[in-house]
Amino acid sequence: MKSKYRNLLVLVLILSSLTLMSADFPQWDVPADAAIVKNPVENNKMAVEEGATLFKTQCTACHGALGKGDGAIASANLTTDAFQSQTDGAIFYKITTGRGVMPAFKTLEKESVWKIIHFLRSFGKKTTDEIKKHAELKVTLIENDNADNEVLAHVNIVLKDGKEIIADNVKVGLYVKRYFGLLPLGENLYTDSNGDIKVSVPADLPGDTDGNIIIVSKVEDSECTPVEQTNTVKWGISTAETEWGKTWKSTRALWRTNDKLPFWDYILYFGITIGIWIGIIYVLLLVRKIKKLSDA
Ligand code: HEC
Incomplete structure:
Protein backbone atom coordinates (compact mmCIF):
# COMPACT_ATOMS: atom_id res chain seq x y z
CA MET A 1 0.00 0.00 0.00
CA LYS A 2 2.68 2.45 1.08
CA SER A 3 4.73 2.08 -2.11
CA LYS A 4 1.60 2.76 -4.12
CA TYR A 5 1.28 6.19 -2.49
CA ARG A 6 4.94 6.85 -3.01
CA ASN A 7 4.60 6.14 -6.75
CA LEU A 8 1.64 8.48 -6.91
CA LEU A 9 3.60 11.21 -5.16
CA VAL A 10 6.51 10.82 -7.58
CA LEU A 11 4.10 11.02 -10.50
CA VAL A 12 2.51 14.20 -9.15
CA LEU A 13 5.97 15.71 -8.63
CA ILE A 14 7.06 14.91 -12.19
CA LEU A 15 3.83 16.26 -13.68
CA SER A 16 3.93 19.46 -11.69
CA SER A 17 7.54 20.12 -12.55
CA LEU A 18 6.69 19.58 -16.21
CA THR A 19 3.84 22.11 -16.09
CA LEU A 20 6.04 24.53 -14.20
CA MET A 21 8.65 24.18 -16.91
CA SER A 22 6.11 24.96 -19.59
CA ALA A 23 4.53 27.85 -17.76
CA ASP A 24 7.51 30.12 -17.43
CA PHE A 25 10.82 30.64 -19.07
CA PRO A 26 13.33 33.03 -17.57
CA GLN A 27 13.52 36.48 -19.09
CA TRP A 28 15.32 36.47 -22.42
CA ASP A 29 17.24 39.66 -23.05
CA VAL A 30 18.00 40.77 -26.57
CA PRO A 31 20.94 43.06 -27.41
CA ALA A 32 19.69 46.57 -28.18
CA ASP A 33 21.24 46.68 -31.65
CA ALA A 34 19.43 43.42 -32.57
CA ALA A 35 16.09 44.64 -31.25
CA ILE A 36 16.01 47.77 -33.43
CA VAL A 37 16.52 45.91 -36.72
CA LYS A 38 13.51 46.49 -38.98
CA ASN A 39 11.75 43.68 -40.83
CA PRO A 40 13.07 44.06 -44.41
CA VAL A 41 10.35 41.88 -45.98
CA GLU A 42 7.16 43.60 -47.11
CA ASN A 43 4.18 42.48 -45.05
CA ASN A 44 1.75 41.23 -47.66
CA LYS A 45 -0.54 38.26 -47.95
CA MET A 46 1.98 36.17 -49.87
CA ALA A 47 4.71 36.70 -47.26
CA VAL A 48 2.30 35.82 -44.45
CA GLU A 49 1.20 32.61 -46.20
CA GLU A 50 4.80 31.56 -46.83
CA GLY A 51 5.52 32.23 -43.18
CA ALA A 52 2.47 30.18 -42.22
CA THR A 53 3.70 27.21 -44.26
CA LEU A 54 7.16 27.41 -42.70
CA PHE A 55 5.69 27.73 -39.22
CA LYS A 56 3.59 24.63 -39.83
CA THR A 57 6.59 22.51 -40.80
CA GLN A 58 9.28 23.92 -38.51
CA CYS A 59 7.60 25.22 -35.38
CA THR A 60 4.20 23.62 -34.63
CA ALA A 61 5.76 20.50 -33.07
CA CYS A 62 6.68 22.64 -30.06
CA HIS A 63 4.66 25.84 -30.36
CA GLY A 64 1.36 24.25 -31.44
CA ALA A 65 -0.74 25.08 -34.51
CA LEU A 66 -2.02 28.30 -32.94
CA GLY A 67 1.27 29.31 -31.33
CA LYS A 68 0.10 28.78 -27.78
CA GLY A 69 3.19 26.81 -26.82
CA ASP A 70 1.14 23.65 -26.43
CA GLY A 71 2.86 21.36 -28.94
CA ALA A 72 4.36 17.96 -28.12
CA ILE A 73 7.27 19.77 -26.43
CA ALA A 74 6.24 22.53 -24.04
CA SER A 75 7.45 25.89 -25.30
CA ALA A 76 6.79 29.61 -25.22
CA ASN A 77 3.31 31.05 -25.88
CA LEU A 78 3.56 33.35 -28.90
CA THR A 79 0.06 34.81 -28.61
CA THR A 80 0.44 36.80 -25.39
CA ASP A 81 0.63 40.59 -25.24
CA ALA A 82 4.03 40.26 -23.58
CA PHE A 83 5.32 38.34 -26.56
CA GLN A 84 3.62 40.47 -29.21
CA SER A 85 4.91 43.72 -27.70
CA GLN A 86 8.45 42.79 -28.77
CA THR A 87 9.96 44.25 -31.93
CA ASP A 88 10.37 42.12 -35.06
CA GLY A 89 14.13 42.49 -34.55
CA ALA A 90 13.97 40.99 -31.05
CA ILE A 91 11.92 38.03 -32.28
CA PHE A 92 14.33 37.54 -35.20
CA TYR A 93 17.22 37.47 -32.75
CA LYS A 94 15.53 34.78 -30.61
CA ILE A 95 14.61 32.55 -33.56
CA THR A 96 18.11 32.68 -35.00
CA THR A 97 19.98 32.45 -31.68
CA GLY A 98 17.89 29.87 -29.82
CA ARG A 99 18.05 29.03 -26.13
CA GLY A 100 17.77 25.70 -24.30
CA VAL A 101 15.21 23.53 -26.07
CA MET A 102 14.47 26.29 -28.61
CA PRO A 103 16.76 25.52 -31.56
CA ALA A 104 18.77 28.22 -33.31
CA PHE A 105 17.35 28.33 -36.83
CA LYS A 106 20.59 29.24 -38.54
CA THR A 107 20.01 27.25 -41.72
CA LEU A 108 16.66 28.87 -42.48
CA GLU A 109 17.08 31.72 -44.94
CA LYS A 110 16.90 35.12 -43.24
CA GLU A 111 14.07 36.18 -45.50
CA SER A 112 12.09 33.09 -44.44
CA VAL A 113 12.51 33.96 -40.76
CA TRP A 114 11.23 37.50 -41.38
CA LYS A 115 8.20 36.01 -43.18
CA ILE A 116 7.51 33.72 -40.23
CA ILE A 117 7.54 36.81 -38.01
CA HIS A 118 4.90 38.48 -40.22
CA PHE A 119 2.81 35.35 -39.72
CA LEU A 120 3.43 35.28 -35.93
CA ARG A 121 1.82 38.73 -35.76
CA SER A 122 -1.50 37.16 -36.78
CA PHE A 123 -1.56 35.30 -33.45
CA GLY A 124 -1.72 38.59 -31.63
CA LYS A 125 -4.42 40.20 -33.73
CA LYS A 126 -6.99 37.48 -33.98
CA THR A 127 -8.85 35.20 -31.66
CA THR A 128 -8.80 31.47 -32.38
CA ASP A 129 -12.28 31.66 -33.89
CA GLU A 130 -11.26 34.29 -36.36
CA ILE A 131 -8.15 32.38 -37.40
CA THR A 242 0.74 6.92 -75.82
CA GLU A 243 3.99 4.99 -76.27
CA TRP A 244 4.11 4.47 -72.52
CA GLY A 245 0.56 3.11 -72.47
CA LYS A 246 1.47 0.55 -75.09
CA THR A 247 4.53 -0.58 -73.12
CA TRP A 248 2.40 -0.91 -70.02
CA LYS A 249 0.18 -3.35 -71.83
CA SER A 250 2.93 -5.43 -73.45
CA THR A 251 3.28 -9.06 -72.48
CA ARG A 252 6.86 -8.92 -71.26
CA ALA A 253 6.57 -5.79 -69.09
CA LEU A 254 7.86 -6.52 -65.58
CA TRP A 255 4.80 -5.08 -63.86
CA ARG A 256 2.25 -7.21 -65.68
CA THR A 257 0.24 -9.61 -63.57
CA ASN A 258 0.55 -13.41 -63.73
CA ASP A 259 -1.99 -13.90 -66.46
CA LYS A 260 0.33 -12.26 -68.97
CA LEU A 261 3.48 -14.06 -67.87
CA PRO A 262 4.98 -16.29 -70.60
CA PHE A 263 5.07 -20.00 -69.81
CA TRP A 264 8.86 -20.20 -69.96
CA ASP A 265 9.18 -17.63 -67.19
CA TYR A 266 7.20 -19.96 -64.90
CA ILE A 267 9.52 -22.89 -65.63
CA LEU A 268 12.56 -20.70 -65.05
CA TYR A 269 11.19 -19.31 -61.78
CA PHE A 270 10.11 -22.64 -60.28
CA GLY A 271 13.21 -24.39 -61.61
CA ILE A 272 15.53 -21.94 -59.81
CA THR A 273 13.44 -22.00 -56.59
CA ILE A 274 13.32 -25.82 -56.41
CA GLY A 275 17.03 -26.01 -57.28
CA ILE A 276 17.96 -23.72 -54.38
CA TRP A 277 15.87 -25.75 -51.93
CA ILE A 278 17.47 -29.02 -53.05
CA GLY A 279 20.86 -27.36 -52.42
CA ILE A 280 19.87 -26.28 -48.90
CA ILE A 281 18.49 -29.71 -47.98
CA TYR A 282 21.65 -31.38 -49.32
CA VAL A 283 23.85 -29.17 -47.11
CA LEU A 284 21.68 -29.92 -44.06
CA LEU A 285 21.98 -33.65 -44.70
CA LEU A 286 25.77 -33.30 -44.91
CA VAL A 287 25.83 -31.42 -41.60
CA ARG A 288 23.82 -34.24 -40.00
CA LYS A 289 26.26 -36.80 -41.36
CA ILE A 290 29.24 -34.89 -39.88
CA LYS A 291 27.48 -34.70 -36.51
CA LYS A 292 26.76 -38.45 -36.57
CA LEU A 293 30.40 -39.18 -37.39
CA SER A 294 31.69 -37.00 -34.54
CA ASP A 295 29.21 -38.59 -32.10
CA ALA A 296 30.41 -42.05 -33.01
C1 HEC B 1 12.12 21.75 -30.20
C2 HEC B 1 11.08 22.65 -29.81
C3 HEC B 1 10.96 23.99 -30.51
C4 HEC B 1 10.90 24.25 -31.85
C5 HEC B 1 10.96 23.27 -33.01
C6 HEC B 1 10.73 25.67 -31.97
N1 HEC B 1 10.70 26.26 -30.74
FE1 HEC B 1 10.56 28.25 -30.35
N2 HEC B 1 10.80 27.90 -28.37
C7 HEC B 1 10.91 26.64 -27.80
C8 HEC B 1 11.12 26.79 -26.37
C9 HEC B 1 11.28 25.66 -25.37
C10 HEC B 1 11.15 28.19 -26.11
C11 HEC B 1 11.44 28.89 -24.79
C12 HEC B 1 12.92 29.07 -24.70
C13 HEC B 1 13.39 29.88 -23.52
O1 HEC B 1 12.81 30.96 -23.28
O2 HEC B 1 14.34 29.47 -22.89
C14 HEC B 1 10.96 28.84 -27.39
C15 HEC B 1 10.94 30.21 -27.57
C16 HEC B 1 10.67 30.85 -28.75
C17 HEC B 1 10.59 32.27 -28.93
C18 HEC B 1 10.79 33.32 -27.86
C19 HEC B 1 9.52 33.52 -27.10
C20 HEC B 1 9.50 34.72 -26.19
O3 HEC B 1 8.82 34.63 -25.17
O4 HEC B 1 10.11 35.74 -26.50
C21 HEC B 1 10.27 32.49 -30.23
C22 HEC B 1 10.07 33.82 -30.91
C23 HEC B 1 10.19 31.21 -30.88
N3 HEC B 1 10.43 30.22 -29.96
C24 HEC B 1 9.87 31.03 -32.21
C25 HEC B 1 10.00 29.80 -32.86
C26 HEC B 1 9.85 29.65 -34.28
C27 HEC B 1 9.51 30.76 -35.25
C28 HEC B 1 10.09 28.35 -34.55
C29 HEC B 1 10.12 27.66 -35.92
C30 HEC B 1 10.95 28.26 -36.92
C31 HEC B 1 10.35 27.67 -33.29
N4 HEC B 1 10.29 28.60 -32.30
C32 HEC B 1 10.60 26.33 -33.19
C33 HEC B 1 10.84 25.43 -28.45
C34 HEC B 1 10.84 25.26 -29.82
Whole structure:
Protein backbone atom coordinates (compact mmCIF):
# COMPACT_ATOMS: atom_id res chain seq x y z
CA MET A 1 0.00 0.00 0.00
CA LYS A 2 2.68 2.45 1.08
CA SER A 3 4.73 2.08 -2.11
CA LYS A 4 1.60 2.76 -4.12
CA TYR A 5 1.28 6.19 -2.49
CA ARG A 6 4.94 6.85 -3.01
CA ASN A 7 4.60 6.14 -6.75
CA LEU A 8 1.64 8.48 -6.91
CA LEU A 9 3.60 11.21 -5.16
CA VAL A 10 6.51 10.82 -7.58
CA LEU A 11 4.10 11.02 -10.50
CA VAL A 12 2.51 14.20 -9.15
CA LEU A 13 5.97 15.71 -8.63
CA ILE A 14 7.06 14.91 -12.19
CA LEU A 15 3.83 16.26 -13.68
CA SER A 16 3.93 19.46 -11.69
CA SER A 17 7.54 20.12 -12.55
CA LEU A 18 6.69 19.58 -16.21
CA THR A 19 3.84 22.11 -16.09
CA LEU A 20 6.04 24.53 -14.20
CA MET A 21 8.65 24.18 -16.91
CA SER A 22 6.11 24.96 -19.59
CA ALA A 23 4.53 27.85 -17.76
CA ASP A 24 7.51 30.12 -17.43
CA PHE A 25 10.82 30.64 -19.07
CA PRO A 26 13.33 33.03 -17.57
CA GLN A 27 13.52 36.48 -19.09
CA TRP A 28 15.32 36.47 -22.42
CA ASP A 29 17.24 39.66 -23.05
CA VAL A 30 18.00 40.77 -26.57
CA PRO A 31 20.94 43.06 -27.41
CA ALA A 32 19.69 46.57 -28.18
CA ASP A 33 21.24 46.68 -31.65
CA ALA A 34 19.43 43.42 -32.57
CA ALA A 35 16.09 44.64 -31.25
CA ILE A 36 16.01 47.77 -33.43
CA VAL A 37 16.52 45.91 -36.72
CA LYS A 38 13.51 46.49 -38.98
CA ASN A 39 11.75 43.68 -40.83
CA PRO A 40 13.07 44.06 -44.41
CA VAL A 41 10.35 41.88 -45.98
CA GLU A 42 7.16 43.60 -47.11
CA ASN A 43 4.18 42.48 -45.05
CA ASN A 44 1.75 41.23 -47.66
CA LYS A 45 -0.54 38.26 -47.95
CA MET A 46 1.98 36.17 -49.87
CA ALA A 47 4.71 36.70 -47.26
CA VAL A 48 2.30 35.82 -44.45
CA GLU A 49 1.20 32.61 -46.20
CA GLU A 50 4.80 31.56 -46.83
CA GLY A 51 5.52 32.23 -43.18
CA ALA A 52 2.47 30.18 -42.22
CA THR A 53 3.70 27.21 -44.26
CA LEU A 54 7.16 27.41 -42.70
CA PHE A 55 5.69 27.73 -39.22
CA LYS A 56 3.59 24.63 -39.83
CA THR A 57 6.59 22.51 -40.80
CA GLN A 58 9.28 23.92 -38.51
CA CYS A 59 7.60 25.22 -35.38
CA THR A 60 4.20 23.62 -34.63
CA ALA A 61 5.76 20.50 -33.07
CA CYS A 62 6.68 22.64 -30.06
CA HIS A 63 4.66 25.84 -30.36
CA GLY A 64 1.36 24.25 -31.44
CA ALA A 65 -0.74 25.08 -34.51
CA LEU A 66 -2.02 28.30 -32.94
CA GLY A 67 1.27 29.31 -31.33
CA LYS A 68 0.10 28.78 -27.78
CA GLY A 69 3.19 26.81 -26.82
CA ASP A 70 1.14 23.65 -26.43
CA GLY A 71 2.86 21.36 -28.94
CA ALA A 72 4.36 17.96 -28.12
CA ILE A 73 7.27 19.77 -26.43
CA ALA A 74 6.24 22.53 -24.04
CA SER A 75 7.45 25.89 -25.30
CA ALA A 76 6.79 29.61 -25.22
CA ASN A 77 3.31 31.05 -25.88
CA LEU A 78 3.56 33.35 -28.90
CA THR A 79 0.06 34.81 -28.61
CA THR A 80 0.44 36.80 -25.39
CA ASP A 81 0.63 40.59 -25.24
CA ALA A 82 4.03 40.26 -23.58
CA PHE A 83 5.32 38.34 -26.56
CA GLN A 84 3.62 40.47 -29.21
CA SER A 85 4.91 43.72 -27.70
CA GLN A 86 8.45 42.79 -28.77
CA THR A 87 9.96 44.25 -31.93
CA ASP A 88 10.37 42.12 -35.06
CA GLY A 89 14.13 42.49 -34.55
CA ALA A 90 13.97 40.99 -31.05
CA ILE A 91 11.92 38.03 -32.28
CA PHE A 92 14.33 37.54 -35.20
CA TYR A 93 17.22 37.47 -32.75
CA LYS A 94 15.53 34.78 -30.61
CA ILE A 95 14.61 32.55 -33.56
CA THR A 96 18.11 32.68 -35.00
CA THR A 97 19.98 32.45 -31.68
CA GLY A 98 17.89 29.87 -29.82
CA ARG A 99 18.05 29.03 -26.13
CA GLY A 100 17.77 25.70 -24.30
CA VAL A 101 15.21 23.53 -26.07
CA MET A 102 14.47 26.29 -28.61
CA PRO A 103 16.76 25.52 -31.56
CA ALA A 104 18.77 28.22 -33.31
CA PHE A 105 17.35 28.33 -36.83
CA LYS A 106 20.59 29.24 -38.54
CA THR A 107 20.01 27.25 -41.72
CA LEU A 108 16.66 28.87 -42.48
CA GLU A 109 17.08 31.72 -44.94
CA LYS A 110 16.90 35.12 -43.24
CA GLU A 111 14.07 36.18 -45.50
CA SER A 112 12.09 33.09 -44.44
CA VAL A 113 12.51 33.96 -40.76
CA TRP A 114 11.23 37.50 -41.38
CA LYS A 115 8.20 36.01 -43.18
CA ILE A 116 7.51 33.72 -40.23
CA ILE A 117 7.54 36.81 -38.01
CA HIS A 118 4.90 38.48 -40.22
CA PHE A 119 2.81 35.35 -39.72
CA LEU A 120 3.43 35.28 -35.93
CA ARG A 121 1.82 38.73 -35.76
CA SER A 122 -1.50 37.16 -36.78
CA PHE A 123 -1.56 35.30 -33.45
CA GLY A 124 -1.72 38.59 -31.63
CA LYS A 125 -4.42 40.20 -33.73
CA LYS A 126 -6.99 37.48 -33.98
CA THR A 127 -8.85 35.20 -31.66
CA THR A 128 -8.80 31.47 -32.38
CA ASP A 129 -12.28 31.66 -33.89
CA GLU A 130 -11.26 34.29 -36.36
CA ILE A 131 -8.15 32.38 -37.40
CA LYS A 132 -10.25 29.35 -38.27
CA LYS A 133 -12.83 30.86 -40.60
CA HIS A 134 -15.12 28.28 -42.10
CA ALA A 135 -14.48 28.19 -45.83
CA GLU A 136 -16.66 26.72 -48.54
CA LEU A 137 -15.32 25.81 -51.94
CA LYS A 138 -17.24 25.60 -55.19
CA VAL A 139 -15.41 24.33 -58.26
CA THR A 140 -16.64 24.90 -61.82
CA LEU A 141 -15.01 23.14 -64.76
CA ILE A 142 -15.11 25.20 -67.95
CA GLU A 143 -14.65 23.34 -71.19
CA ASN A 144 -13.29 25.43 -74.06
CA ASP A 145 -13.39 24.09 -77.58
CA ASN A 146 -10.63 26.20 -79.06
CA ALA A 147 -8.42 27.03 -76.10
CA ASP A 148 -7.18 25.28 -72.93
CA ASN A 149 -9.88 24.17 -70.51
CA GLU A 150 -10.22 26.08 -67.25
CA VAL A 151 -10.92 25.49 -63.58
CA LEU A 152 -12.82 28.17 -61.71
CA ALA A 153 -12.74 27.96 -57.92
CA HIS A 154 -15.03 30.14 -55.85
CA VAL A 155 -14.53 30.50 -52.11
CA ASN A 156 -17.12 31.65 -49.60
CA ILE A 157 -16.64 32.20 -45.90
CA VAL A 158 -19.45 31.21 -43.58
CA LEU A 159 -19.39 33.15 -40.32
CA LYS A 160 -20.51 31.78 -36.98
CA ASP A 161 -23.95 33.32 -37.28
CA GLY A 162 -24.46 31.57 -40.63
CA LYS A 163 -23.84 34.72 -42.69
CA GLU A 164 -21.83 34.22 -45.87
CA ILE A 165 -19.19 36.65 -47.02
CA ILE A 166 -17.14 36.81 -50.20
CA ALA A 167 -13.67 35.49 -49.54
CA ASP A 168 -11.25 37.73 -51.39
CA ASN A 169 -7.50 37.33 -51.07
CA VAL A 170 -7.73 33.75 -49.81
CA LYS A 171 -4.99 31.30 -50.73
CA VAL A 172 -6.20 28.46 -52.94
CA GLY A 173 -4.29 25.49 -54.34
CA LEU A 174 -5.33 23.99 -57.69
CA TYR A 175 -3.64 20.80 -58.83
CA VAL A 176 -3.81 17.81 -61.12
CA LYS A 177 -3.25 14.49 -59.41
CA ARG A 178 -0.23 12.55 -60.61
CA TYR A 179 0.91 9.03 -59.78
CA PHE A 180 3.01 10.53 -57.03
CA GLY A 181 1.99 13.89 -55.61
CA LEU A 182 0.20 16.83 -57.16
CA LEU A 183 1.03 18.96 -60.17
CA PRO A 184 0.26 22.63 -59.36
CA LEU A 185 -1.73 24.50 -62.01
CA GLY A 186 -0.32 27.80 -60.78
CA GLU A 187 1.89 29.35 -58.09
CA ASN A 188 0.59 31.56 -55.28
CA LEU A 189 -3.08 31.66 -56.21
CA TYR A 190 -5.32 34.08 -54.31
CA THR A 191 -9.01 34.72 -54.88
CA ASP A 192 -9.99 38.05 -56.48
CA SER A 193 -12.54 40.56 -55.14
CA ASN A 194 -15.38 38.22 -56.20
CA GLY A 195 -13.89 35.29 -54.30
CA ASP A 196 -12.85 33.65 -57.58
CA ILE A 197 -9.66 32.23 -58.98
CA LYS A 198 -9.32 30.82 -62.48
CA VAL A 199 -6.53 28.73 -64.00
CA SER A 200 -6.19 26.99 -67.32
CA VAL A 201 -5.44 23.30 -67.67
CA PRO A 202 -2.87 22.32 -70.34
CA ALA A 203 -4.36 20.08 -73.02
CA ASP A 204 -1.44 17.64 -73.13
CA LEU A 205 -1.68 16.11 -69.65
CA PRO A 206 -1.61 12.32 -69.56
CA GLY A 207 -4.82 10.86 -68.13
CA ASP A 208 -5.85 7.28 -67.45
CA THR A 209 -6.78 4.88 -70.25
CA ASP A 210 -9.99 6.83 -70.84
CA GLY A 211 -8.22 10.19 -70.70
CA ASN A 212 -9.58 11.13 -67.25
CA ILE A 213 -7.60 13.48 -65.04
CA ILE A 214 -8.35 14.35 -61.43
CA ILE A 215 -8.45 18.03 -60.46
CA VAL A 216 -7.71 18.69 -56.79
CA SER A 217 -8.82 22.04 -55.32
CA LYS A 218 -7.94 23.14 -51.80
CA VAL A 219 -8.39 26.17 -49.58
CA GLU A 220 -4.87 26.49 -48.16
CA ASP A 221 -5.21 29.78 -46.33
CA SER A 222 -3.79 29.88 -42.80
CA GLU A 223 -6.89 31.80 -41.68
CA CYS A 224 -9.38 29.24 -42.93
CA THR A 225 -10.39 25.70 -42.20
CA PRO A 226 -8.76 23.45 -44.77
CA VAL A 227 -11.25 22.30 -47.45
CA GLU A 228 -10.51 19.96 -50.29
CA GLN A 229 -12.43 18.82 -53.33
CA THR A 230 -11.63 16.49 -56.23
CA ASN A 231 -13.25 16.44 -59.68
CA THR A 232 -12.65 13.92 -62.44
CA VAL A 233 -12.77 15.23 -66.01
CA LYS A 234 -11.98 13.75 -69.39
CA TRP A 235 -9.46 16.44 -70.32
CA GLY A 236 -6.28 14.39 -70.53
CA ILE A 237 -4.72 12.27 -73.22
CA SER A 238 -5.70 8.63 -73.00
CA THR A 239 -2.67 6.62 -71.92
CA ALA A 240 -3.76 3.80 -74.20
CA GLU A 241 -2.70 6.01 -77.11
CA THR A 242 0.74 6.92 -75.82
CA GLU A 243 3.99 4.99 -76.27
CA TRP A 244 4.11 4.47 -72.52
CA GLY A 245 0.56 3.11 -72.47
CA LYS A 246 1.47 0.55 -75.09
CA THR A 247 4.53 -0.58 -73.12
CA TRP A 248 2.40 -0.91 -70.02
CA LYS A 249 0.18 -3.35 -71.83
CA SER A 250 2.93 -5.43 -73.45
CA THR A 251 3.28 -9.06 -72.48
CA ARG A 252 6.86 -8.92 -71.26
CA ALA A 253 6.57 -5.79 -69.09
CA LEU A 254 7.86 -6.52 -65.58
CA TRP A 255 4.80 -5.08 -63.86
CA ARG A 256 2.25 -7.21 -65.68
CA THR A 257 0.24 -9.61 -63.57
CA ASN A 258 0.55 -13.41 -63.73
CA ASP A 259 -1.99 -13.90 -66.46
CA LYS A 260 0.33 -12.26 -68.97
CA LEU A 261 3.48 -14.06 -67.87
CA PRO A 262 4.98 -16.29 -70.60
CA PHE A 263 5.07 -20.00 -69.81
CA TRP A 264 8.86 -20.20 -69.96
CA ASP A 265 9.18 -17.63 -67.19
CA TYR A 266 7.20 -19.96 -64.90
CA ILE A 267 9.52 -22.89 -65.63
CA LEU A 268 12.56 -20.70 -65.05
CA TYR A 269 11.19 -19.31 -61.78
CA PHE A 270 10.11 -22.64 -60.28
CA GLY A 271 13.21 -24.39 -61.61
CA ILE A 272 15.53 -21.94 -59.81
CA THR A 273 13.44 -22.00 -56.59
CA ILE A 274 13.32 -25.82 -56.41
CA GLY A 275 17.03 -26.01 -57.28
CA ILE A 276 17.96 -23.72 -54.38
CA TRP A 277 15.87 -25.75 -51.93
CA ILE A 278 17.47 -29.02 -53.05
CA GLY A 279 20.86 -27.36 -52.42
CA ILE A 280 19.87 -26.28 -48.90
CA ILE A 281 18.49 -29.71 -47.98
CA TYR A 282 21.65 -31.38 -49.32
CA VAL A 283 23.85 -29.17 -47.11
CA LEU A 284 21.68 -29.92 -44.06
CA LEU A 285 21.98 -33.65 -44.70
CA LEU A 286 25.77 -33.30 -44.91
CA VAL A 287 25.83 -31.42 -41.60
CA ARG A 288 23.82 -34.24 -40.00
CA LYS A 289 26.26 -36.80 -41.36
CA ILE A 290 29.24 -34.89 -39.88
CA LYS A 291 27.48 -34.70 -36.51
CA LYS A 292 26.76 -38.45 -36.57
CA LEU A 293 30.40 -39.18 -37.39
CA SER A 294 31.69 -37.00 -34.54
CA ASP A 295 29.21 -38.59 -32.10
CA ALA A 296 30.41 -42.05 -33.01
C1 HEC B 1 12.12 21.75 -30.20
C2 HEC B 1 11.08 22.65 -29.81
C3 HEC B 1 10.96 23.99 -30.51
C4 HEC B 1 10.90 24.25 -31.85
C5 HEC B 1 10.96 23.27 -33.01
C6 HEC B 1 10.73 25.67 -31.97
N1 HEC B 1 10.70 26.26 -30.74
FE1 HEC B 1 10.56 28.25 -30.35
N2 HEC B 1 10.80 27.90 -28.37
C7 HEC B 1 10.91 26.64 -27.80
C8 HEC B 1 11.12 26.79 -26.37
C9 HEC B 1 11.28 25.66 -25.37
C10 HEC B 1 11.15 28.19 -26.11
C11 HEC B 1 11.44 28.89 -24.79
C12 HEC B 1 12.92 29.07 -24.70
C13 HEC B 1 13.39 29.88 -23.52
O1 HEC B 1 12.81 30.96 -23.28
O2 HEC B 1 14.34 29.47 -22.89
C14 HEC B 1 10.96 28.84 -27.39
C15 HEC B 1 10.94 30.21 -27.57
C16 HEC B 1 10.67 30.85 -28.75
C17 HEC B 1 10.59 32.27 -28.93
C18 HEC B 1 10.79 33.32 -27.86
C19 HEC B 1 9.52 33.52 -27.10
C20 HEC B 1 9.50 34.72 -26.19
O3 HEC B 1 8.82 34.63 -25.17
O4 HEC B 1 10.11 35.74 -26.50
C21 HEC B 1 10.27 32.49 -30.23
C22 HEC B 1 10.07 33.82 -30.91
C23 HEC B 1 10.19 31.21 -30.88
N3 HEC B 1 10.43 30.22 -29.96
C24 HEC B 1 9.87 31.03 -32.21
C25 HEC B 1 10.00 29.80 -32.86
C26 HEC B 1 9.85 29.65 -34.28
C27 HEC B 1 9.51 30.76 -35.25
C28 HEC B 1 10.09 28.35 -34.55
C29 HEC B 1 10.12 27.66 -35.92
C30 HEC B 1 10.95 28.26 -36.92
C31 HEC B 1 10.35 27.67 -33.29
N4 HEC B 1 10.29 28.60 -32.30
C32 HEC B 1 10.60 26.33 -33.19
C33 HEC B 1 10.84 25.43 -28.45
C34 HEC B 1 10.84 25.26 -29.82
